[in-house]
Amino acid sequence: MNSRLARFEALICPCSEAELEARAREARCLTRRHFGATMRLFAPLYLSNECVNSCRYCGFSRENPILRVTLTPEQVETEARHLLEKGFRNLLLVAGEHPRYVSRSYLVECVERLRALGVPSIHLEVGPMETDDYRPLVEAGAEGLVVYQETYDRRVYAAMHLAGPKKDYDWRLACPQRACTAGFRRVGLGALLGLADWREEAAALAHHLDALLKSCWKTFFTVSMPRLRPAAGEFEPSVHVSDRDLAQFVIATRLAFPQVGITLSTRESPALRDGLAGVGVTMMSAGSHTEPGGYTGVGREDLHRTAKGCRVELASGAISSEGEHATEQFAIADARSAEEVAARLRGLGLEPVWKDWDPALAGRR
Amino acid sequence: MSAPLLIAGREFRSRLLLGTGKFSSNERMKEAIEASGAELVTVALRRADLTGRHDPFANILEYIDAEKCLVLPNTSGAMNAEEAVRLCRLAAAAGLPRWVKLEIHPDPRYLLPDPVETLAAAEILVKEGFTVLPYINADPVLALRLQDAGCATVMPLGAPIGSNRGIETRAQIEIILEQARVPVVVDAGLGAPSQAAEAMEMGADAVLVNTAIAVAKDPIRMARAFRAAVEAGRDAFEVGLAAERRTADPTSPLTAFLHAAK
Numbered sequence: 001m002n003s004r005l006a007r008f009e010a011l012i013c014p015c016s017e018a019e020l021e022a023r024a025r026e027a028r029c030l031t032r033r034h035f036g037a038t039m040r041l042f043a044p045l046y047l048s049n050e051c052v053n054s055c056r057y058c059g060f061s062r063e064n065p066i067l068r069v070t071l072t073p074e075q076v077e078t079e080a081r082h083l084l085e086k087g088f089r090n091l092l093l094v095a096g097e098h099p100r101y102v103s104r105s106y107l108v109e110c111v112e113r114l115r116a117l118g119v120p121s122i123h124l125e126v127g128p129m130e131t132d133d134y135r136p137l138v139e140a141g142a143e144g145l146v147v148y149q150e151t152y153d154r155r156v157y158a159a160m161h162l163a164g165p166k167k168d169y170d171w172r173l174a175c176p177q178r179a180c181t182a183g184f185r186r187v188g189l190g191a192l193l194g195l196a197d198w199r200e201e202a203a204a205l206a207h208h209l210d211a212l213l214k215s216c217w218k219t220f221f222t223v224s225m226p227r228l229r230p231a232a233g234e235f236e237p238s239v240h241v242s243d244r245d246l247a248q249f250v251i252a253t254r255l256a257f258p259q260v261g262i263t264l265s266t267r268e269s270p271a272l273r274d275g276l277a278g279v280g281v282t283m284m285s286a287g288s289h290t291e292p293g294g295y296t297g298v299g300r301e302d303l304h305r306t307a308k309g310c311r312v313e314l315a316s317g318a319i320s321s322e323g324e325h326a327t328e329q330f331a332i333a334d335a336r337s338a339e340e341v342a343a344r345l346r347g348l349g350l351e352p353v354w355k356d357w358d359p360a361l362a363g364r365r
Numbered sequence: 366m367s368a369p370l371l372i373a374g375r376e377f378r379s380r381l382l383l384g385t386g387k388f389s390s391n392e393r394m395k396e397a398i399e400a401s402g403a404e405l406v407t408v409a410l411r412r413a414d415l416t417g418r419h420d421p422f423a424n425i426l427e428y429i430d431a432e433k434c435l436v437l438p439n440t441s442g443a444m445n446a447e448e449a450v451r452l453c454r455l456a457a458a459a460g461l462p463r464w465v466k467l468e469i470h471p472d473p474r475y476l477l478p479d480p481v482e483t484l485a486a487a488e489i490l491v492k493e494g495f496t497v498l499p500y501i502n503a504d505p506v507l508a509l510r511l512q513d514a515g516c517a518t519v520m521p522l523g524a525p526i527g528s529n530r531g532i533e534t535r536a537q538i539e540i541i542l543e544q545a546r547v548p549v550v551v552d553a554g555l556g557a558p559s560q561a562a563e564a565m566e567m568g569a570d571a572v573l574v575n576t577a578i579a580v581a582k583d584p585i586r587m588a589r590a591f592r593a594a595v596e597a598g599r600d601a602f603e604v605g606l607a608a609e610r611r612t613a614d615p616t617s618p619l620t621a622f623l624h625a626a627k
Binding site: 036037038350353358360 | 386387388389390391410411412413414415416418420421422423442443444448451452455471472473474475527528529576579580
């Protein structure tokens with residue numbers, strides 16, 4: 001084990017309040033030095049909540065009888081236009097894993113349309129693919145890829161992922177490397193907290209990151225440590241991860257990996273997000289919806305259920321009783337608008353950065 | 366009054382160049398630029414709007430007074446010559462000055478410049494009529510190659526960007542200064558006004574500072590401090606620093622009595 005990893009492992013051991021405070025101060029200095037008094041903002045744009053996987057904790061899990069939809073590329077544009085108006089210049093396209101609905105060519109078309117619409121920075125969080133399948137997405141102008149391992153504990157992983165391609169732990173683990181090889185500039189790693197002991201997850205994530213930093217020296221990495229949120233399926237977290245645990249994880253990551261980005265989503269409460277914004281987090285989502293069509297209501301007319309891979313139409317009148325939109329992946333905890341989050345960041349002495357990438361830098365022109 | 370700085374035939378009274386990243390707000394950045402007296406201010410093109418739509422969410426350029434400063438677009442984010450050149454062409458098409466701080470750092474962690482790609486991009490950009498100010502590691506041969514290619518300055522780093530470690534590359538920068546035919550701007554790593562003064566005393570024609578000012582508790586006062594340090598260092602260099610000695614040098618000669626006897 002190298003010194004960076006040894007330091008990280010020491011930093012995630014139980015520690016006193018005074019120690020954590022001292023480290024938070026150091027983390028704040030390091031964050032400012034490397035990233036400035038700024039916060040990159042992005043919004044998730046859900047394309048589809050169809051999924052072939054069965055994952056116990058996820059609202060999109062295939063056996064959940066939820067309202068499903070896949071937005072057409074035109075509808076994706078409508079959602080993106082709304083987000084551009086709100087200020088977002090960095091969009092994360094999210095979809096469940098379903099090769100029929102969310103195919104490579106569908107994703108390429110979405111990226112191309114958003115580029116043409118003037119979205120400078122496009123990231124993807126979709127089912128893992130082969131390196132060669134990623135290349136056309138990079139060429140179309142996608143800047144980054146996000147793929148969380150969810151849990152690094154093989155036993156827990158097997159117990160959580162019951163069916164579908166996601167069952168294959170190693171295929172997923174090797175995905176960030178494939179993404180780098182394909183040419184994505186930014187790659188996001190993460191562990192979903194609440195499934196296994198957070199300290200072990202953190203240590204494994206650090207090892208994963210450390211190895212990638214060496215083999216993919218041109219890639220900018222970001223790390224996420226999302227905590228499980230209430231979702232369809234009513235899965236209860238197997239372990240409790242407190243605010244303090246999460247803060248210690250963020251601080252340890254900043255101290256051991258000073259130049260790595262840290263992302264914090266609207267899964268967390270406003271108070272916690274405001275607190276961690278100054279300490280180590282460098283990228284935040286805001287005003288998020290975690291269902292396809294969530295921003296503008298597009299796709300409503302095509303809502304359906306999916307059972308055993310087949311579309312099941314809704315009985316007439318069923319939609320209005322269920323709220324007229326697709327089911328979200330998880331419930332968010334920070335419901336503030338993008339404008340409110342930006343204003344709060346300014347109040348905290350941080351400049352919200354909407355655009356930090358220009359498509360001229362890569363991809364086709 | 367110290368001599369003006371001359372880059373590509375254009376005169377600048379200030380020898381402090383400013384970077385615009387990392388500020389806690391565009392308003393503070395604007396005030397810091399004013400306090401610094403900088404007349405050359407570099408902006409990352411990736412943060413600016415290059416479509417001509419005056420994007421209110423990417424309006425950093427609107428905070429720079431074009432009457433007082435020349436905007437120096439930079440290519441930060443480019444990982445190779447092709448990307449840097451493409452970005453410069455786009456910036457020029459968007460009406461930005463045809464001056465460029467050429468930065469190509471494919472390693473996103475230490476942001477150390479790639480010498481091979483930088484030289485390749487510089488050769489193309491100079492031919493296309495750009496005034497090129499390349500950010501480089503303190504490599505004297507590379508500095509010469511870039512001058513041969515027609516660059517308007519060379520900008521060797523003192524230490525990695527944001528590191529605040531000062532002039533760790535002193536011996537190499539001394540060679541670059543000795544051989545320079547164009548202004549040498551020490552860029553990156555200067556964390557304290559004293560380090561900026563040190564670079565100027567060494568004979569650097571200018572320094573570029575960003576992090577140390579942008580993330581200071583009071584960026585405006587820190588900008589003022591750097592301004593004073595750069596002016597002090599330049600004055601000292603122009604006057605000529607006294608040589609270092611191991612012993613004290615009394616103002617009245619100790620052997621005067623020998624002559625008094627005659």
